[in-house]
Amino acid sequence: MFFIISYKYRSAMPGGQQRKKDMARSDARYREAYNTLLDHCATLPPGAVLPAESALSAIAGVSRTVIRRCLSRLEETGLISWDGRDKRILRTPAPEDRIVLADGHGASDDLERRFLDWILRFDVPANTPLSVAELSRNFDVPQHELKEFLAGLSRFGLVARRKQGGWMLLGFTREFAVELSDFRTVLELNAISHVIDAPVDHPVWPRLREIRAAHLALRSRIDTDFHEFSKLDEAFHEAVNSVVKNRFVAEFQKVISLIFHYHYMWDKTHEKIRNAAAIGEHLAIIDALEARDGDAARDAARRHLKTSKTTLLSSLRAHEFA
Amino acid sequence: MFFIISYKYRSAMPGGQQRKKDMARSDARYREAYNTLLDHCATLPPGAVLPAESALSAIAGVSRTVIRRCLSRLEETGLISWDGRDKRILRTPAPEDRIVLADGHGASDDLERRFLDWILRFDVPANTPLSVAELSRNFDVPQHELKEFLAGLSRFGLVARRKQGGWMLLGFTREFAVELSDFRTVLELNAISHVIDAPVDHPVWPRLREIRAAHLALRSRIDTDFHEFSKLDEAFHEAVNSVVKNRFVAEFQKVISLIFHYHYMWDKTHEKIRNAAAIGEHLAIIDALEARDGDAARDAARRHLKTSKTTLLSSLRAHEFA
DNA sequence: GTATCGCTTTTAATTATTTAATACTGTTTT
DNA sequence: AAAACAGTATTAAATAATTAAAAGCGATAC
The missing domain is CATH 1.20.120.530 (GntR ligand-binding domain-like)
Incomplete structure (x- = not known):
């Protein structure tokens, strides 16, 4: 019970934004959804009634949980009134109402290409131990993504696990x-x-x-x-x-x-x-x-x-x- | 500094064995190495001098860090004397000197076979969302191993990521x-x-x-x-x-x-x-x-x-x- | 001078925590 | 009565934090 309600007040805590240290999982989804919702509100006149939570979740492509968190903030900011099913737009959102997106790693999608590029360009020799930590820094990709990527490559026989932990580049022999x-x-x-x-x-x-x-x-x-x-x-x-x-x-x-x-x-x-x-x-x-x-x-x-x-x-x- | 020294005394703490909660990573490697070292000691007469730490690490196939932890325990148990480079066997190790190996997940290696078996045997339909948590429970394999496994399977087009997180079974269409x-x-x-x-x-x-x-x-x-x-x-x-x-x-x-x-x-x-x-x-x-x-x-x-x-x-x- | 050790730094495995998704339940609306 | 909805509770996924293990680096003994 308290768990859900606390959403309403959490962002009112000193600092407004959560401390990075506390974020086990990023709230990027919430931030993006919030901005999407702002865009949606901008198309409606003040006084208009917002659709149901499930409809909004369909619009933003997120779960109702995230939508409710967004609505909490919208209410708190004074952009909407919210009481049960009744959600009305109070004023038209301004550009400064948007929340900034913590610059995530947009680098992830291109990882395969960049990784192979690195191996071939610098002619990394066979049987080189690969450090996930180091690769993570160099390619600017979270460690767990790199681990999944390497696990995938191991299916092609390009890398393999080492018994003492970590990975090893097998090819290019x-x-x-x-x-x-x-x-x-x-x-x-x-x-x-x-x-x-x-x-x-x-x-x-x-x-x-x-x-x-x-x-x-x-x-x-x-x-x-x-x-x-x-x-x-x-x-x-x-x-x-x-x-x-x-x-x-x-x-x-x-x-x-x-x-x-x-x-x-x-x-x-x-x-x-x-x-x-x-x-x-x-x-x-x-x-x-x-x-x-x-x-x-x-x-x-x-x-x-x-x-x-x-x-x-x-x-x-x-x-x-x- | 304290960090390393504490190895010497940690196992002397109440309970002897570490609480599971405190163990971010299992010490199975240490346990196995310890028993291997016991076996090695058994081949030597009391009074014999043990080889260098690096030599022992080669014997047990682990790092010197683990060897030192093992030596600490050996000294503490009264099996050897240890002062700098001087390591002597005091008495022949007995079977009860071995540490029990916490029964780890021996299930991991067979995962691929069991996973495909499950899909085919129960005829899991295409486009079924796969929950890592649930699979982890059912197959008795840590979650991160499952994630790596699924990442590997995605190379075969059998599974894929979902935008809202998690994985999805694509085949068998x-x-x-x-x-x-x-x-x-x-x-x-x-x-x-x-x-x-x-x-x-x-x-x-x-x-x-x-x-x-x-x-x-x-x-x-x-x-x-x-x-x-x-x-x-x-x-x-x-x-x-x-x-x-x-x-x-x-x-x-x-x-x-x-x-x-x-x-x-x-x-x-x-x-x-x-x-x-x-x-x-x-x-x-x-x-x-x-x-x-x-x-x-x-x-x-x-x-x-x-x-x-x-x-x-x-x-x-x-x-x-x- | 070189092999070895004590200690420090770094990495990887694994747990713990936080956010998000989903399932469930009762109520309101049509 | 049935459908839609919001409130609540549970579960899962992403990722930070923690610990074990490995690697590195002078110092020291032989």
Whole structure:
């Protein structure tokens, strides 16, 4: 009983805002909901009656508990009157009525990309112990999120738990690269087969035509713009794999394409020659696909993936001896 | 300063054992290390000098911090004398000197199997909200372990976060089953190709011969023992896939085989006929493999996997209308 | 000079606390 | 009477706080 009522008075305590120390869980949800409610009130004239608590909870996308906390504050601030079901707007909310949102970690969503980026860019060696505390600081993400993220990565065999606690980076070893390349080949050849069977009105066909044109255009100015190939490579493989509608394939493809993409970008040895050759390989695949010649397409793809694998491995070797 | 010294006296406090409430983290590591050290002491005669702290930490596989805590207790119990580097055994340890290991959650390792078992056995519907607290109670696993586990599963698209917090079971929908089957087909056909290329002295060949014999034996008594097929099915697919040495494939295969295995066990409709047919399909694959006929093997495998897919889907449909 | 120790600092596992979500219950409104 | 609603109680999720363990760092003994 007291528990609920106390909401009404809590924010009236000295300081107004809660001390950070007391907040086991952030009240960001409440703050956002409050502002959303303000916006809603702004659309109504003074004297208007507010809808039911459950209706408001639907509007703000939060539970009734949060709504009641918001209403308490609205009443207290003098924005509304509140007695049971009767909730009336007293005055139109002003900009200064909003509560500031404690700047949360907006960084969380991008974590995977930034983490892989870090590993590949700084060439973090295999068997490096990963400190959750340190990663948390560097990536500006709460520790528990990082733990969940690492738990997810462990499913890909990229990291593993250490017996003495914490985590350890397993890849990027030679074995990892080989197995990744092999797995990519399996997925990609399957995708090629799917493209061959795609109906004539499938969006992949115009997309491939565009990509072919882009390849030809880049080939004509390869001497100067060879570094643009990386983007083209990603687009090509994305187009081919887009035909396969499979959540498992998609999940892996995300990681695979990221890793290959970065290696293409950073391995600068013979970059121009490599990219020129890859353009040729891509065009061969597209030719075979458009001719609906499955065997030829798979052969061409196999050749291209073999080149990719070799490139990936040699870039690892280069780092090893660096 | 006081913090560390207190180790020496803490265990002398009333009760001897720490109150559970005070233990933010379990001291299981210390307890195990202590017993290990006792075992080590038992091999030495009284009066013998114990090795350096770092050496002991290597023996017990823990940090020096834990070793020092153990030494404190050993000294206190009168088992050793300890003054700086001088550590001598005073008497041979007796069985009652061991500390009891607080029975921890030995349940953690088996979590994946038990979780999938639960989903499939009780036919938990798609879009069911999963409560970490409840799962934690039912599976007798700490909450944070469950969160990490669910984070891992989300990589397979089996579960996902909810915006209002917590997790939600996504599969087992029809789409999930279709995509899982398709993915399994891709992996399995690849495995078949690998088997074909395996050298004559590869262990897969004798294994397949054994499995063929087991199939023939079961076929002769299929009328009574048809339910034994489930084990045979698992053995067959495991043998074929064992040829592919790939961490990504292996990780998926674990989940896939579990799911198909359970469905074979529980879908009781036409079980005898289904299993008899599957035996024939398996034998056809084995025949083609032993004849080193890649195309025939892949065709046979495709037929078998198609049957499997149909069975999986119809078992889902059966549940839907139940 | 180097191996080892005492002590300090840092990290990770786990509990505890706070906020939010949900379930339940009786009352009011239609 | 039935539906909608607010008040209350319970439960869960996020995250801070706490403790065990690990790692690090001079000092010291050999």
